[in-house]
Amino acid sequence: QDFGSWQLLDVVNGSSNQYYHMDVQDNTSYCYRIRAISNSGKTSTSNKTCFYTNLPNLPLYINADYATVENNSIHLSFTLDTDATICNYQLWRSKDGINYNSIANYNVCGQRNFEYTDNTANIEERYFYKLVSFDQCNNVRLESNIATNIVLKAQANEEVQNLLNWNAYQQWLAGVDSVYVYRIVEDAAPELILAQLAGSTSYFDDLTNIVMQNPSVTNKFCYYIELTENMGNPYMVKGRSKSNIACAYQFARVFIPNTFSPNGDEINDIFKPSTAFVDKEGYLFEVFDRWGNIIFKTNDSSLGWDGKSGGKFAPSGTYAYYLKYKTLDGNYREKAGTFNIFFP
Structure with missing residues (x-):
């Protein structure tokens, strides 16, 4: 490497006639020789061949901005490295955070944002998403942080309360800042009923005052939540994620x-x-x-x-x-x- 001393790179089967040298450095000279060794110990050495690497620019970063529910689908946004000249991306999705499948390809350079709407997702189920970069040899070179949708569940209890539960968001680079809980009653506009720093993933909505003020109120109460990212994302992004709408039905x-x-x-x-x-x-x-x-x-x-x-x-x-x-x-x-x- 760079005309230094010779080093053994690898040992391969004698029937091999090609070899891939992975993870080479950019702007570097590499020289190679092949030495064959027989079963009796005799050797034969090839000629020397040299290469100078001048690699295209692979992405240095991919930021998963958010996964949010919009119009009964999951909408995703990613911030990309605009200096990259190799722009082979795949969007991967998983239901368990372990086993991923590719659901979309993106091959455009120079664009700062990639957005995608997953119309096949069930918004009442949790998914894990990440954008993966490949080099020109189709090897994985970089993965974004994870983006998960928020699944909200609502259940009525005997205390004239509705219990709300939701999963924690993964995984903004700056962490989760705040949670906002909205209530929808009948055809009224959503009402903000809670705004607090993130931490808890549950909330009891006490309906006593609503019932006392309006005994004929409907028994159907619907909710959604929004989470926001902390300040300090290194790519100047402040993510925001909205959950599905979940409804609870109070009994008479x-x-x-x-x-x-x-x-x-x-x-x-x-x-x-x-x-x-x-x-x-x-x-x-x-x-x-x-x-x-x-x-x-x-x-x-x-x-x-x-x-x-x-x-x-x-x-x-x-x-x-x-x-x-x-x-x-x-x-x-x-x-x-x-x-x-x-x-x-």
Whole structure:
């Protein structure tokens, strides 16, 4: 190498008639001789041949900017070395982060960005992507950092909360900076409900205040999250990744008190069920006296019994009720019981 002393490069089978010297250095002189050795130890040496390497420029870097969900597909962006003159790239995808398959080729030099939309991906599954550079001999020379999509899952619980879980993002060069959680209710615009530094991959969304302010609110709550990259990416990129939209469905809640006191103090003056995630249609609420007579009836879930029968307050004692309602998924439910009225 560079006309220095001779060194043994490799030993190969005697039947070989070609050899690839890998990982040669650029702008360097290399001289070669072949020496054959017989089984008896006799040798034969070839002539000397020399080469000077003047290699094309391979990419010095590939940055995976982001993998993000757009229009039910996964959109990817990569920042490339614009000085490269060998621009043979393959986009690799994996479901386990170990076994990769090529899904696209890119062979353009001088462009700073390569973007690709993976329309075959299921956005509710996690994928690992990387862009791989090959030399003119089709050998892998450089791989980008990994880019993974974010998969969000949402589940309702009995505490009028929705639990959100998502996978950690891999793997921005500057690390993950912040997480933003958005909620979508009915046809309203997405509402930012959480903005914090990254770290946690779960969140409980307490819906109590929403239900109290609007008892007829839908039971369907949808979410998506966005993650952002820290400042300091060496290629002046700040990645941003959006998850799939995940929805949770709250089940109907009905609470009926066991007593009330219609004495005009504005505390427990009206007897009515408290409902959440119940359809306005198909609602029936009835109150009976001790002899089974209907003394109050309504199909309006916002109305309740004021304690009067025939224009006068009913006497203290035990009464019965019957409630029929329809859940937001179209199923009917019934509930019956007793309660007490008293005048303190």
